[in-house]
Amino acid sequence: MPASKVSETDFRLALALQSQRRLRDAEAVYLRILNSDRFNLRALEALGRLRLQQKRFSEAEAPLRALVKRAKGSADAHHLLGFVLTGLGDFPAAVRSYQKAVSLKADFPEARNNLGYALHRSGQHEAALAQFDKAIELLPVFPDAYHNRGSALVALGRRNEGLVALQTALAQRPAHLAARSDLANLLADLRYGEDATLQDLSGTLDVDTLTAVGDIYLHREEYELAKRAFLGARLRDQGSRNARIGLADAYQNLGDPAAARLLLEGMLRGEGRSTEVLVKIANLTFSRPGPDILREFDRISSRDLSDEARIGVAFARGRLLHLSGKWSEAWTTLADINCEVWERVRDERAAERSREESALASLRAHSPRTADADKSRPTLLFILGTSRSGKTVVESALSTIKDVRRGMEDPLVRDALSFAWRNAAVPDADADADDSDNSDDVRRLFRVAYFEALERRGDGRKILTSTNPGLVRRAAWLADTLPNARFLFVTRNPEDTALSLMLKHYKTGHCYSYDREASFEHIEWYERMISQFTTIYPGISRSVCYDEVVDRPELIYRAVEDLCDISIGKPKELPILADDRSCAQPYIPLLRDGIPQRDLPYRGGGVA
Structure with a gap:
């Protein structure tokens, strides 16, 4: 039988295998063809395409280079090789291949688009834009080209034009995820x-x-803006499950758990019912739950869950058992799941502890140089304390005052530091860690970015709050850098704090929270940081104890008036604050088992 006849039979077999997704078998057929006819252009192209389809770029390169060598006038061959080189990250070589393709075939929109992409990735944004425009001229309905055009425009600083291009890409292909x-x-x-x-x-x-x-x-911790975006999404589609869950998350982080829970409970009555929603509702429960929700958790099979979801269910169930007064079962559930997570993060805690020790030593050696006051700017009130210490309760009490704007755990400091480091050519570091750079240039750039962000959000109120607990490691730097910075520290009974930490599964960080000894160690470190800071910055810092202000919220107002030298007025009615005192009482022997009780600097006392 003639060789050409054998090859045609093999090609039909290979195509049939590809249609059946038997790609390795099809590849073997192409290799057999090339074994008998190593310059078979059709087989070289088919083998290269097959490997490209599987993103095996390095293996696709050899047959496509052989194809280009023997089909120099083929624009398609040069285009395919350019695609391989793009996949390998060799953008300069990809540019050369694509340029050859369009020189052979000027009206080749796909090659124009891919040439533009390679130029864009090489940093040649203007040249890339010209290619995207040519591709769109040749093929007006071309969502990939509009998408790439938008990226190039953004890179050139022409963001509004980029916005239009990206919207056009989506209009042409609504499922274009990138x-x-x-x-x-x-x-x-x-x-x-x-x-x-x-x-x-x-x-x-x-x-x-x-x-x-x-x-x-x-993700950026911009919760007010997240709320606005999700509300806009729900205006388009009230039934959107993702928008509803996102809005509930925003409400929760904005300190409105009732609104979050109302949204989620509505989902339980409809098609949105899921384990994820049940877990979120459990984490928004603060009083004795009804028996129905516990029965729901008892019916959840861990075999059907991802590892992350299984851990979330265990924490949520432990919380519900605790609130139900089933303390023995709650302790067993919480101790087991915290121990499991602790084994995963134990090494991270060692690094975390080292940073804490370094921060305390740095603060003890610090010579303060408090920034000058600026009466034209608002007072920046950092409400700091360990996670679960009651900062949110204190901030919510202050939010009843008309001159106070609630910032919660906003990312302003982190974002302003990133801006300052980037523009001062300082490598990024941990934005809420120690003093990674004390230069006047960094401080100046930080102030510019920080106050610009405040002005965008500002509404004329006199006091702006922030509650990010990690900022304690950078508090001295902030005191020396920001005019009108003030610090209100919140302390709480250590056992209650430790138990509250056990009840929560953090998305990131807080490694100490999963081990009893590490939790008490962290709480002690934090309170020593408070003690040291208030010693060296007595004029701009105060502390309040959660255990006392729950009954007497006026202590918070008195502390802030004294601290900020401002008359903020009093609400007509004092707020009723969330009371979680003595939550650890049923577990204290278990919490403290083998862990000595040290004499911490703050164990109560109203205002210090």
Whole structure:
């Protein structure tokens, strides 16, 4: 039988195998063809395409280079090789291959688009833009080219034009996930929901894009903006499960658990019912739960859950058992799951502890140089304490005062530091850690970025609060850098704090919380930081004890008036504060088993 006839039979077999997704078998057929005819152009191209399809770029390179060598006039061959080189990250070589392809075939929109992408990745954004424009001229409905055009425009600083290009990509292909992700990130960078100039876009953004923007804001801890994005998404589609869950997360982080729970409980009555929703409701429960929700948790099979979901269910169930007064079962559940997580993060805790020791030593050696006051700016009130110490309770009491704007655990310090380090050519470090750079240039840039962010959010109120607990390691730097910085520390009974830590599963960090000894060690370290800070900065710091202000919220107002030298007035009615005192009482022998009780600096006493 003639060789050409054998090859045609083999090609039909290979194509049939590919249609059956038997890709390795098809590859073997192409290799057999090339074994008998190593310059068979059709087999070289088919083998290269097959390996490209599986993203085996390094293996696809050899047959496609052989193809280009023997089919020098083929634009398709050069285009395929360019695709391989792009996959290998060799963008300069990819540019050369794509340029050869378009020189052979000028009206080749796919090659124009891919050439633009390689140029863009090489940093040649203007040249890339020209290729994307040519590709779109040749093929007006080309969502990938519009997506890439948007990326190039953003890189050139032409963000509003980039916005239009990304929206066009999505209009042409609503399922274009990369374009949606880039559009959402750009909208968040442009401060969608805060910048009034972007509000005209509201009617053109779909529910999935607005939900993605909300998710980005949640990740960035911009909870007010996240809420606005999710509310916009729900205006498009009230039934959107993701928008509803995201909005509940935003409400929870904004200190409105009742609104969050109302949203989630509505999902239990509809199609949104899920283990994820049950866990979120459990974590928003603060009083004795009804028997129905515990029965729901008893019916959950861990075999059907991811590892992360299983851990979340265990923490939520332990919390519900604790609130139900089933303390023995609660302790067993919580101790087991905390021990499991602790084994995973034990090594991280060693590094965390080293940073804590370094921060305390640095603070003890610190010579203060408090920043000058600036009466034209608001007072920056940092409410600091360990996680679960009652900072949110104190901040919520202050939020009843009309001159106080609640910031919660906002990312302003982290973002302003990143800006300062980037513009001062300082490598990024831990934004809420110790003094990684004390230069006047960094301080100046930090102040510029910080106050610009405040002005964007500002509404004329006199006191702006922030409650990020990790800022204690950078508190002295902030005191020396920011005009009008004030620090209100919150302490709490250590056993109650430790038990509250056991009840929570953190997304990141807080490694100490999963081990009793590490928790008490962290609480002691934090209170020593408070003691040292208030000693060297007595004029700009005070402390209150959660265990006392629950009954007497006026202690908070007195501390802030004294600290900020301002008359903030009193609410007509004092707020009723969340009371979680003595939550650890049933467990104290278990909590303290083998752990000595040290004499900590603050164990109560109202205002210090």
